[in-house]
Amino acid sequence: MACSIARTLDVIGEPWSPLILRDVYAGINRFDRIQEDLGISRKVLTERLKWLVEREVLERREYATNRYEYALTERGTELVDVLMVMVRWGDRWVSPDGPPVLYRHHACGQVSHVELTCPHCGGPMTAKDIDLLAGPGSS
């Protein structure tokens, strides 16, 4: 499908992958710890990790003989950006007790949320602020 959403979903579309990426990003990066944290079946976790490694979202490193850990690649780290926007939505609409996790911005030290802006004018750039046009990769 000529759609970047569909192509992204091909990589992280099924429901466990975003949670796996979150765990690895948060430092839970070994098989058993991810399995325990998420409650995912070991079989499916094996498949997902292999899939994500093949797509170069994660890499698998041997940290001791026959012991492996997973780490985000550059591609994977940029996928975490998608998760950050999910978090913003979840915090706003489905977190009655307040946000479970806060972000502190390295540059300014403030605790805050992410915001979507236009790189040209710096103004807010959300779904309400744009029109869609056909691009070069459209069929």
Next chain:
Amino acid sequence: MACSIARTLDVIGEPWSPLILRDVYAGINRFDRIQEDLGISRKVLTERLKWLVEREVLERREYATNRYEYALTERGTELVDVLMVMVRWGDRWVSPDGPPVLYRHHACGQVSHVELTCPHCGGPMTAKDIDLLAGPGSS
């Protein structure tokens, strides 16, 4: 799970929902047209639409007698922001022929993609630029 990602995935986690939202956002907002566009089974589409309406992401409107169309609510429109960041990733990493769709920003008229920034200092705020802290809603 005390995690805004998991709670967001509970709403749009299975693979068809983001594509349904994209279609509705792009103006493909009636049952048969969505079904045809996505190639989803009618049974599953019925279930998903009902689910998304119950979660107040979509609303169902009768535009003629016994004819219905779907529209994004405010909650739903903000979910499209998540899709915009997915698009950026897909454009960057898995679109060899260039982006299939472009965004024109209303405010400045430029064609561009979305950027994640910090509302306090205005600087870039991606996964690499933050630390995680426990928030009030953590268990």
Next chain:
DNA sequence: GATTCGAGTTCCTTGAGGGAACCGTATCAG
């Protein structure tokens, strides 16, 4: 030398998704 741990693999069962056909109400063509 036995036990435990980490990282999977195997097998069985169950549930969700796909496909195709069917249905009820409106509108439209003749």
Next chain:
DNA sequence: CTGATACGGTTCCCTCAAGGAACTCGAATC
């Protein structure tokens, strides 16, 4: 007025993928 067509779903069956529990295999630990 009647048959055809469109729209918005339901229903039924079948397959395939996810879940759960047990097993494996090598390395380290006691």
